[in-house]
Amino acid sequence: DTGVSQNPRHKITKRGQNVTFRCDPISEHNRLYWYRQTLGQGPEFLTYFQNEAQLEKSRLLSDRFSAERPKGSFSTLEIQRTEQGDSAMYLCASSLMAGVQETQYFGPGTRLLVL
Amino acid sequence: QKEVEQNSGPLSVPEGAIASLNCTYSDRGSQSFFWYRQYSGKSPELIMSIYSNGDKEDGRFTAQLNKASQYVSLLIRDSQPSDSATYLCAVDTGGFKTIFGAGTRLFVKA
Numbered sequence: 001d002t003g004v005s006q007n008p009r010h011k012i013t014k015r016g017q018n019v020t021f022r023c024d025p026i027s028e029h030n031r032l033y034w035y036r037q038t039l040g041q042g043p044e045f046l047t048y049f050q051n052e053a054q055l056e057k058s059r060l061l062s063d064r065f066s067a068e069r070p071k072g073s074f075s076t077l078e079i080q081r082t083e084q085g086d087s088a089m090y091l092c093a094s095s096l097m098a099g100v101q102e103t104q105y106f107g108p109g110t111r112l113l114v115l
Numbered sequence: 116q117k118e119v120e121q122n123s124g125p126l127s128v129p130e131g132a133i134a135s136l137n138c139t140y141s142d143r144g145s146q147s148f149f150w151y152r153q154y155s156g157k158s159p160e161l162i163m164s165i166y167s168n169g170d171k172e173d174g175r176f177t178a179q180l181n182k183a184s185q186y187v188s189l190l191i192r193d194s195q196p197s198d199s200a201t202y203l204c205a206v207d208t209g210g211f212k213t214i215f216g217a218g219t220r221l222f223v224k225a
Binding site (some may be wrong): 002020033040041042043044045048055056058089091101102103104105106108109 | 119121123142147149151157158159160161163166203205207211212213214215216218
């Protein structure tokens with residue numbers, strides 16, 4: 001257990017529905033990342049927060065995806081009008097920048113299945 | 116396109132042998148390098164980080180970095196069946212993104 005928690009752990013939804021995932025980072029970590037991982041691939045970067053500011057978004061992130069990190073604490077990732085191609089593991093990671101070195105610690109992930 | 120490449124495997128080694136996992140990256144400006152272990156259905160778990168050329172040892176694990184060759188490797192000594200997993204190489208290019216390889220599947224046969 002890295003100290004990063006994610007909820008729910010599993011989500012099954014029908015195509016067209018909206019889903020929201022939550023990530024609670026390690027409390028002193030100021031950086032938070034969202035990744036998506038599909039079978040046989042490594043995690044793909046989606047978006048990044050420094051405290052409450054969303055500083056980077058991947059081109060993979062369509063307009064149906066939105067992420068927030070109010071007050072620089074927990075973060076939510078919402079997918080609107082889900083599609084079958086959204087089925088994946090959604091991973092959250094947090095880190096504390098120390099000089100030029102940064103190590104990301106991953107949560108357990110939320111596995112999404114869109115029917 | 117910034118890339119991190121790994122042999123997908125599977126790499127099969129007998130118990131007690133040395134497993135050697137390799138990774139190449141394309142961005143010469145990359146600063147930090149990581150190896151994560153991922154069991155099936157679980158999230159990645161950090162094993163090693165390395166920031167400068169040479170070797171870094173931690174228990175049975177040794178990470179090797181050669182920035183001139185844009186190459187990073189992970190050696191697992193005295194491999195155990197519990198080491199069977201997918202090993203992800205990750206590279207921090209100095210921006211906000213960490214780029215992951217697709218991973219190498221390792222099987223350690225008892």
